[in-house]
Amino acid sequence: MTTTVSTHHRKRLSIIIPTLNEAESIERQLTALLGLWVCGVEIIVVDGGSQDATVALAQRHASRVITSEPGRARQMNLGARASCGEQLLFLHADTHLPCRADRKIAQALEGSRCWGRFDIQLSGEQSMLGVIAICMNWRSRLTGIATGDQALFMTRAAFEAVNGYPDQPLMEDIEISKRLKQLSQPACLRAKVVSSGRRWENDGLWPTMLLMWRLRYRYWRGEDCHQLAEEYRHAR
Template structure:
């Protein structure tokens, strides 16, 4: 590990024993290339921490909440660039090089295209719509593995500490600094949300919540409804 790694990957976890082994072994190649892997656990009651520890460059504990955990991981990391990765998402090969090239010019943040992995036949269409909408609006979701320079992260004050839509709000803030680098390379993310709740029901729910958030409704109110429906 170099004294100041070029890229730090921050992974927030909470009871991820079903996915953490596969994720850490997936990240092992990047760790071997000098990428810092920071796992931030929000109080897991399973063996997530024990399973992540052998490969993580740094493992810290935080209050639960994805935004809090990602902010804590960014503060504890040392990389010039930051990438925030969900525990059920996999990066494309040599993602560190892709991020470095994307941030070498005038762009200070970006995201990947996403591919959804699961049983539902609509998942490819849903992923296509997510990628197209993101490219048109400049708004990214956490499933697309947001990345940014440390300077940009600090300039916008990190992720807003709210229980839902923290990725949407973060994108809004970063757009004031630059347009996003929208990479065609794909991350692979779990489609279990659509498999379990049904594709159309999940699409309707997410669009309804996003519209209400755009209208100014508090994220705390929307999060309670999201948890209840889910």
């Protein structure tokens, strides 16, 4: 599915939210985005076949809800191509933006940078989540590689120049970061998005950390991302 949008009707920013069985968080997420929607930000939810009430809940608040084959990269690409914005923000359903994120993104993309991400804060009961977030932010700042939890944003021109997200089941955020770095260094905003630490707490902080580092290392070595995705699903 491809949607062509007249440039005369394009908005400044489009937020694309991929979902799959996110009924517990999607309504809270979209309610938090109402202030941006009122300011003219387009909000598109792309659902990958949820078996719960995600779609019904999203239809109450989103500018548009699209159904897609499952796969986060596939869903985000579909949402981007159906959107109107000259700037694109890819947001996880359990990640919440800082105040006036639209202005922060616009300012970050005014100069030579064509993409970027936010710093991250992990919500949860365990204090170690704060240390993990600090490490994620510093690693990202040093390497120029962002994770999806950090809410990647970019100009539409940059998205199209790298042909969007690679259609792969894992590490799509790392791969698009590598490609975008060929266009410019990222704008690393110190304003924080707040992302749920549920994965870390449910699966265990240290096991999750070791799993992610091991998978990243193996991906860096060139191992097949489909095999890594199978191991990730099995481990979880």
